[in-house]
Amino acid sequence: MDAGTYVLKIYRGTPGKQYWEQFEFKRNYSANVISALMEIQKRPVNRKGEITTPVAWEQGCLEEVCGSCSMLINGKPRQACTALIEEYIRDTGSNVIALAPFTKFPLIRDLCVNRDSMFQALVKIRGWISVDGTEDQGEFGQPISQEVQQAMYVLSTCMTCGCCSESCPQVNHRSEFMGPAAMSQIRYFNTNPTGKLEKSERLRVATGQEGIAGCGNAQNCVRVCPKGIPLTESLSLIGREATKQALKDLIGLPDA
Ligand code: SF4
Numbered sequence: 337m338d339a340g341t342y343v344l345k346i347y348r349g350t351p352g353k354q355y356w357e358q359f360e361f362k363r364n365y366s367a368n369v370i371s372a373l374m375e376i377q378k379r380p381v382n383r384k385g386e387i388t389t390p391v392a393w394e395q396g397c398l399e400e401v402c403g404s405c406s407m408l409i410n411g412k413p414r415q416a417c418t419a420l421i422e423e424y425i426r427d428t429g430s431n432v433i434a435l436a437p438f439t440k441f442p443l444i445r446d447l448c449v450n451r452d453s454m455f456q457a458l459v460k461i462r463g464w465i466s467v468d469g470t471e472d473q474g475e476f477g478q479p480i481s482q483e484v485q486q487a488m489y490v491l492s493t494c495m496t497c498g499c500c501s502e503s504c505p506q507v508n509h510r511s512e513f514m515g516p517a518a519m520s521q522i523r524y525f526n527t528n529p530t531g532k533l534e535k536s537e538r539l540r541v542a543t544g545q546e547g548i549a550g551c552g553n554a555q556n557c558v559r560v561c562p563k564g565i566p567l568t569e570s571l572s573l574i575g576r577e578a579t580k581q582a583l584k585d586l587i588g589l590p591d592a
């Protein structure tokens with residue numbers, strides 16, 4: 337292959353009809369995976385010179401905040417919008433980069449998958465703070481220390497991208513485990529002083545079929561989270577709290 341070019345090898349198609357298709361591009365120092373996909377959109381011609389259909393993918397923020405462009409790049413889950421082509425060529429020594437859709441979510445088409453299960457999990461864990469009047473009290477509202485704010489901030493950066501679930505061996509079609517992101521969000525909402533009002537209900541979700549018992553502690557999730565969320569720390573904390581909640585429920589103690 338000409339050293340001045342690179343190839344995207346894309347696993348595309350619809351459920352049950354997936355195939356690889358290659359596209360060749362001129363190297364450009366600032367190109368990322370999304371800008372390359374946009375070039376295909378403008379001129380959908382594959383490496384064999386055949387006219388083909390444009391590749392489908394999702395994007396939103398283009399700055400690694402929304403999580404919608406997540407896919408497998410050279411087999412690893414990450415966001416396409418911040419994946420620089422030149423970095424891949426430098427790191428792998430190869431001018432061929434493979435793109436594929438996530439495998440733990442239902443395939444829609446090409447690089448698009450349906451991540452609804454991530455959002456449904458947020459509904460199940462009550463991923464919100466109920467209005468209790470303190471939000472209108474300004475400086476007289478519930479104080480949150482700087483330390484707790486800092487701990488909460490990193491948890492709040494979760495963008496439901498699904499990289500953690502994609503890498504987790506325990507998230508599969510045989511398991512009901514809702515994945516590490518939802519468990520970490522239980523920690524986030526339970527840390528908020530107002531969120532604590534629904535702490536027990538969230539922990540009951542963590543003790544259920546889809547909850548923390550599904551985690552096998554493989555720790556893949558924490559290694560791939562693009563936001564550096566301390567997922568394994570959240571998982572062990574929720575594991576301990578869920579056990580306490582189950583004991584409280586067993587002996588009939590009221591919610592705090
Ligand atoms: S925890 Fe990290 S990897 Fe998982 S969905 Fe949130 S941002 Fe993505």
Ligand code: SF4
Nearest residue numbers: 504551552554555557
């Ligand atoms: S620790 Fe392992 S098993 Fe548990 S959620 Fe993370 S990747 Fe999955």
Ligand code: FES
Nearest residue numbers: 396398400403417
């Ligand atoms: S487009 Fe939002 S994270 Fe990539």
